[in-house]
Amino acid sequence: MSNEEKLLVVSPSPHVRSAATVTRIMFDVIVACVPSLIAAVILFGYRVLAITAVSVGTCMLAEWVCRKVMKRHNTLGDLSAVVTGLLIAFNVPVSIKLWMVAFAGIVAIVVVKQFFGGIGMNFVNPALIGRIVLLASFPTAMSNWVQPLSWRTDVVTTASPLAEIGNLYKAGDVSKSAIYSIDNMPSLLDMLLGKRSGSLGEVCALALLIGLAYLLIRKVIKPTIPFFYIGTVAVIMLIAGKFNFVFLAYELMAGGLLLGAIFMATDYTTSPVNFRGQIVYAIGCGLITALIRLFGSLPEGVSFAIIIMNILTPHIENFTSPKPFGSEKKKKGADEK
Amino acid sequence: MSSKKPAGVLSAVTKVRGGVAVSHNKNTANMAVERMPAPEKVVIAMQQHIGAPCVPVVKVGDTVAVGQLLGDSDKFVSAPIHSSISGTVKAIKDLKLPNGVITKGIEIESDGEMRLYEGIEKPDVHDRESFVKAVRDSGLVGLGGAGFPTHVKLNVPADKHIDTLIVNAAECEPYITVDSRECIENTENILAGVSVVKKYLDIKNVVIAIEDNKPAAFEAFINVKGYDLLGDSDIKLMMLESRYPQGAEKMMVQSATGRKVPPGKLPADVGCIVMNVASVAFIARYLETGKPLISRSVTVDGSAINTPKNVRVAIGTNIGDVIDYCGGLKESSYKILMGGPMMGLAMLDTSLPILKQNNAILAFEKNPALIKKERDCIRCGRCEQVCPMGLMPTLIARYGKIKDADRLNKIGVNVCMECGSCAYTCPAGKPLVQYMRLAKTVVREAKSK
Structure with missing residues (x-):
């Protein structure tokens, strides 16, 4: 019995663990962002990389300093600060000043994330607050849209397709001919490929959908939130546009709907964890987005819609949480034994 | 791995909630159970079941024979304990079981004769009462791992009508294969056991439920002579999805009947009895021979075992000896x-004896992939999605930390069966099962105040 002296490890069950780690999940989100980042560089030039570097760098630095000052363990390794940085970069126009990006990063990490306890504790999406703070502080800089692919020659500023479409709706005519009669209106194919003005990460619908596919395949997110979010917007826009599918297609691809529905609304920390709650949350996001777009004075409603639903998440969870096994209310006619 | 469902085999009535897809690692599935020679010494614990511990009825110096009663209790929820070898009682001393319980251990030195106790005779069973008494005398406890005294389970109160007997051969824990070996090697015993339980408890339907990764077990049941389980029979086979924790009692009831056992209730409250397949087979053998529960099959496997095996060992055999028998x-x-990697207990050393409910001894090498540093919860919700009991593990952990017993009760902490699905899946590496246990103690302490 030589093995009796041997020291063994004793720990609570289970003794096997799945391969999923926080770092791996965040890394997958970063990978899913890469197609959109590449698209942005092609469309808007190398300045995209500078913006991204400043954004990610500021977020990581802010995270590190915060944890140090608060005497808490270092959380840079979980890569969540990198994700926040990437998403802030995705939410600004290419013409933005770099210090503004850094400002957004600091607000997102310090105020929204670390003040509330760090990863998993923030009640709203840090990157979205970063964007909203910029929008409120520097409205002109945040809507200084640049024509894609113009960086090789002369930078040309332009209006955003979403604003144009919104103006048409408010004027009461969203017919096909009215949409196509707008100057410089990108075609639907251009919208898909991203040859339109907008924030860095939102323009290329195709790249965003590739990112979505990757997240779904890697099981980082479930299709629930993107499906119900985009679906709700689609249904409302279909009715609002009197079943004009061209209007619908522009509404879905313009603005930040796809970026928001795929990368922002699906943030674990600020969305409900259970299936029923996610449906309520996603429909709420869709509803608010559509209402702001159709009736609000702002052209875009995705950020505000998600933030409002983030705040409502604990309440949604309160009434959608699963009941302990066997204590559910009996359905009518259920087996009564 | 999963096999095609033969016609006549039922599928689950209701799909159970959550669960995790653990790797099966049924490495020993094709290894017939080997009988390990009787050891020179056994230590027989006086607590090998859920319920009251037994009090020794022998004293140091006594000579005992195989099958002789060593300990018993006058409490209802308890099961007598018998000697697994013949020899002399050398000592009665404290023994710390891996779950932390300290009980008496009776140490017996073998005389090498394996002399059968002369009091052993075929039990006289003619009605429900004598059947339940015989099961009690046999010392049988649930052999699937929980160790609940079987006679308690079979002693159904008169106001409850049982219409379904569920024979649990799901064996959802990775590595363990003794139940599927039981299906293959002792098919007739199982069916004979099913018949007597059915007869004396007046149960109409029997469902033998097996996960779909055990085609050989299905084959054994389908080919057994004298029964037609695919045809017009009260005994049916059911193929379950191989998904942990399919074999848990409440999951089995739901899969087999679609009924849900309410919190704090037993399967009998919804008209079901769930029995482990090896327990059923043992009943048949006991009624034939009168030989009590003194040995059991154990899967010995894992990366640190030299030659993995399924072995039949005498209860009380030193675990180190069993491992040595399997190449060390x-x-x-x-x-x-x-026990298994999902719910098994880690041991300090190999000095403990084999217990009745002990279905596996697994030894592992260090695997860095399985060691996760605990990080902050990111509210990904995986724990809640996989919880078969519909609980919110992170919320329970949080309320446990602040010792809020009222809220813990409200969100159903005691429904947790500690299956470990939440901790398995947690990307932040949280020891959630441990948090559940701590939360349960908060509730217990609040109640006792």
């Missing part, structure tokens, strides 16, 4: 478990 431990052994 590798130098690199890191963790040794009593």
